Amino acid sequence: MLSRRHATVESEETGIDLAPMLDFVLNLLIFFIITTSFVKESGINVTRPQALTAEHKESGNILIAIRPNGEIWMDKRRVDIREVRGLIESLHIERPDDTVVVIADKASQTGALTKVMDEVKLGGIGEVSIAAAPPVGS
Numbered sequence: 826m827l828s829r830r831h832a833t834v835e836s837e838e839t840g841i842d843l844a845p846m847l848d849f850v851l852n853l854l855i856f857f858i859i860t861t862s863f864v865k866e867s868g869i870n871v872t873r874p875q876a877l878t879a880e881h882k883e884s885g886n887i888l889i890a891i892r893p894n895g896e897i898w899m900d901k902r903r904v905d906i907r908e909v910r911g912l913i914e915s916l917h918i919e920r921p922d923d924t925v926v927v928i929a930d931k932a933s934q935t936g937a938l939t940k941v942m943d944e945v946k947l948g949g950i951g952e953v954s955i956a957a958a959p960p961v962g963s
Contacts, residue, residue: 886923887916887950889941893932897941906940913948928956 889909890898897904899912916923925945929938938955945953 886920887913887925889925889927889945891927891929891933891937891941893930895934895937897937906937906944909941909944910948913945913950917949923950924952924954925950926954926956 888899892898897906897909899909904912913925927938927941927945929941942953
């Protein structure tokens with residue numbers, strides 16, 4: 826027969842406390858979210874014109890591409906010229922320090938470029954850059 830002493834002993838389950846590890850992983854996740862720069866890509870590849878005075882800039886978080894046929898692309902989708910100002914205004918509210926880089930194909934119309942630049946400035950962003958490729962061999 827079993828004695829009462831053995832019957833009353835409750836078995837304790839041993840395990841690993843995951844709370845410190847989860848805290849650490851959550852802190853890492855927050856760190857990476859804060860330090861990541863979110864870039865709105867244009868969504869298409871464009872042949873940029875070459876310029877002798879082209880400079881490399883790290884800034885320019887909002888990209889707008891203009892294709893040779895005049896199509897305008899923002900955030901990997903085609904947009905109409907009338908949508909550009911509204912999209913820029915909403916992006917400017919979310920991230921007021923962002924700048925715009927217009928990537929116009931070398932075969933695109935100058936009129937499309939000036940319309941896009943006007944809409945960007947009317948949308949509240951004063952600094953607009955035009956992307957150009959450095960000359961071949963430099």
